[in-house]
Amino acid sequence: MADKPIQGEKRVFMTGNEVVAWAALAAEADIMYGYPITPQNEVMHYWTRLAPKYGKRFLQTEDEISAGFTTCGGVLAGKRAFTATAGPGNTLMQESMSMAEMMRIPTVLVVQQRGGPSTATVIYSQQEVTMTCYGGNGEGLRIVYSTGSHQELYDYTIKAFNTAWKYRFPTFVLGDGYQAKMRESLYLYDPALKGIKMETTTPYLGLEGMPGVDRDPSHLRNTYNTEEELYEVVSDLVAAYEKIAPEVVEYQTFNTDDAEVIIIAHGVVTRAAQAAVKTLRSQGLKVGHFRPVTLRPFAAQQLRDIVKKAKKLVVVESAQGQLMKLVKDAIYGETVPIEGYLKPGQGITGEEIVEYIKKGM
């Protein structure tokens, strides 16, 4: 058996899907369950080639419902288990992720967003924000990292395993088709080299000792008999989520201190937004950018503090206002006008943001 998959640190040039497979290996993931859907397929292609060399496993399931539930099973068995999907596959996985939410099963799911609704395109979009944050018949008790580069795909896939196992909420890495298929330079590294210690995993089922003799059996359920019983369970879940949220929340700001116009964008679109701010600043225009990294939980207070001095917010996204809904929810009561530059299922360049902002100033 080979040693650590990544020794030290090395510069590489590869696609985002390959990055995810390497990150899962570096994070000491034990098993991947998956079902083919574009644009995430190469996560499986690389995992199936690399994993056996390091004693890791893979199961190709019959559909995404099964991929989600087998992932839950792997985690319940005490292993770092993950899956990856997109679009309609993400829709099918909401059922299992809702069970993960209820039973605090630390699953890791990498989503490479494709166009929607329905089958739409296999290319790119940011239309799985609402579903990834709030899908399922539940309360959205998940952690969602929206990445914007290959380096972040690597960093946050590793981090997702630790976040999931530390806080015991299903954790998502929300990428997109551009990040999945594009090649880009990044550093792969051994997490230990950066002082990252992988959280210990513990089994929920198949514990040591004779149940009923040495210990109580592990009896796990997600169904309850009375309204009062359920209310108590969900209240506890919500309280636990709200307690950890401030520790988990991540965001970035670019030139927001004196900004009159603030561009809000997430994922790969942050790169266009950052480029636009640079250009507009060089022309003397007071424009800044706020980027939520976690979409759940959302940096609500931080955004509220920033927008107080602004004259206008412009939400830029490759969806018809899914990020905008999160923003409005976060800053409810603020009077700053909000505009949307919304292109569902289509990429957005820095140049077109510059043009849009200048027209409105």
Add this chain to the structure above:
Amino acid sequence: MTKVPNMPKSWRVETKPHKFCPGCGHGLVLKALGEAIDELGIQDRVVFGCDIGCSLLSWDFFNVDSVQTHHGRTTPVVTGVKRARPELICIAYMGDGGGYAIGSQHLVNAAARNEKVTAILVNNCNYGMTGGQMAPTTLPQMKTETTPYGRDPEQTGYPTQGPEMVAAITREGSYVARGTVANVRQLKGFIKKALQNQIEGNGFSFVEALSGCPTNWSTNAKDTWAFIEETMPKYFKVGEIKAPAKKEE
């Protein structure tokens, strides 16, 4: 003098009496399973998964690690456990709706992949928990809440032949049988062989158990028993359907 009946060692006494309706067959199937677990000495290695529907009421039935899942999704959950920890003995316990309708793709594909898990499916010809609707196993002309004038095979097909289907798609190494709560000793034998098959790592094992639902059938004890013993076997043949070839001594 009160005499407590003998319970399998792997049963959890604290959760008895169980939660099933009077006359329900689940208790008998779970007794057969409990005794099989005892006799094989695997209580500390079993992971028991139960489905949605009446089977969920078994979530705290045993002194074994257990997980109650979603409707139809128990097969993938225990498959996920088994793939991650092959040393565990994984059981998926479900009803006919969970196995043959909403979760049929999981049953078919777990069987086709020869997953080293054991599925036990209770066939009572209807959906019990939701109030007696037609199931894939409802008999022709049988009245249910969604076939109030009787199941019309022209409109809704014939009862699913589950074990026969599983036997048809599995290869060597699988174990498939249909037992009945009318013969618990035989049923226990089937379940024991199914578990043994998993222990030996041969392949997928599947046992369907014919069972009764007096609550939704609206039958008294005599009629319930007559339906299980006489009517159901006309459509569902009891016996071993597929067993791995005996290894040469």
